[in-house]
Amino acid sequence: MYKLIAIDIDGTLLNDQKQITQEVKDAIQAAKKKGVKIVICTGRPIVGVHDILEQLQLRDKNDYVITFNGALVQHTYSNEVISKIALTSNDLQDLYELSMELDVPMHFFDSENLYTPNKDINKYTVYEASANDIPLKYRMLNEVSDYIQIPKVMFIDEPERLDKVIIEIPDSWKEKYTFVKSAPFFLEILHPSVSKGNAVKQLAEKFSIKREEVICIGDGENDLSMIEYAGCGVAMANAEPIVKEAATLQTLSNNENGVAVAIEKLILNEQVHG
Template sequence: MYKLIAIDIDDTLINDHKEVTPATQQALEDAVKAGVVVTLATGRAYASANKIARQTGLNVPIITYQGALVKNLLDEKVLYERYMPIDAARKLFQYCIEHDLHLQTYIDDKLYAREENQKLKDYAGLNNTQYHIEPDFEKLIAQPTPKMLIIDEPAYLDELIPVFKELLGDGVHITKSKPNFLEFMHKEGTKGAALTFLADHFGCDLSETIAIGDSWNDHEMLEVAGLGVAMGNAIQPLKELADYITASNNEDGVKQVIEEFVLKAK
């Protein structure tokens, strides 16, 4: 019997119109009524994720910044937090300056970049996020951040991954949330580490958890969960490691999982 469900937001919980459909909303409510803890697990900042969580009526800790921050919705108490190592952040910043790469960071749940450009505008528009410009980026690098992010062409980012792994060392977790977003966190800032923490927090075994996602940044939580679910619209590598493939985000795939594995089992 499953006791905890962790659901990715973009292209998983929400459809292509950025909405949680009434049918999926009803399924979430039915799962909660059945005594299951339903949480979100996202690469988004807490400020962005909590708006969606509140809309859906959830009132639990949520996993944000890929797993670098787990925070209560009710009292906003931080339960789990991992910051990018400062030395690695400096090296990443320096590399981006030298190679003219667009780098973003988050300080106190606010999005910062060195300059305003189309990449930043498009990203902020995608997540409905405010951004701040700080030309003196050195000031920001010295402060704790749960996540840094480079935006560029997918193939170029793929080439950069081994370069950054060597440059930054094994204290840093590198993942792609979308093809053109390369994200950097503390090595324990993964959705899998955060789900493991939350399962312990709620007193349930990982075998009693479900994780649902669509992108490669979801693979750690699908691997540790008792039931790892890939959306119908998920990338192929995630489908290959999933225990179950549900319908797409435009076909209420999350609802299907809840009905099949939570409500039918009751």
């Protein structure tokens, strides 16, 4: 029996209208009633998931959420932080200098705000703030506290330009940080030990849940680590090819209630797995 399901949000839980359908809500509630732990696992900041947790009724004493691509693991009932792995102000300075060398805009987070050092605020920074309902603030780096804890930094640009930037990043940087593409126009940069897969593993071990008892459902490159970790990795029909290749099985798209279809097949129909 599977005991934990980790579910990505954008392109997975939400359809293209940014809605959670009733079919998906019903399937998640049915799985929860069977004792399965449902964990939202997203690149979004914690403030960007409050409404989703409310819609899915995932604020009980046994509910947890993974945000910032695994940099923050939190109890949704008490808001107790289980794990927080952040970048420092020194990392921020280094990554800002890299962004200048590569001529790519960047922005960064603390736990409650989105910041940009760019006077000409990029449209994708505005989009990120709007999508997550998070305050956006302009900050020059010399105005940033030395004690800031940064879950993630993001390089942002038009998809074609960002793809070129990724190729230009020296390998030495890829050894110092985790770089993961979460959208065609977003490259996320995290502490080297941070990934969705590591965060799901941490929660599973906290509850003595075996790897083979874990399902992870996702679509993007930032979901790859948890798809590879899971006993059953499920790729959406709209997933990136690399995710589909790593997955145990494929479900329907995010516009076809793919999450509900996977839960019905693996949990509600009590399919035996080996």
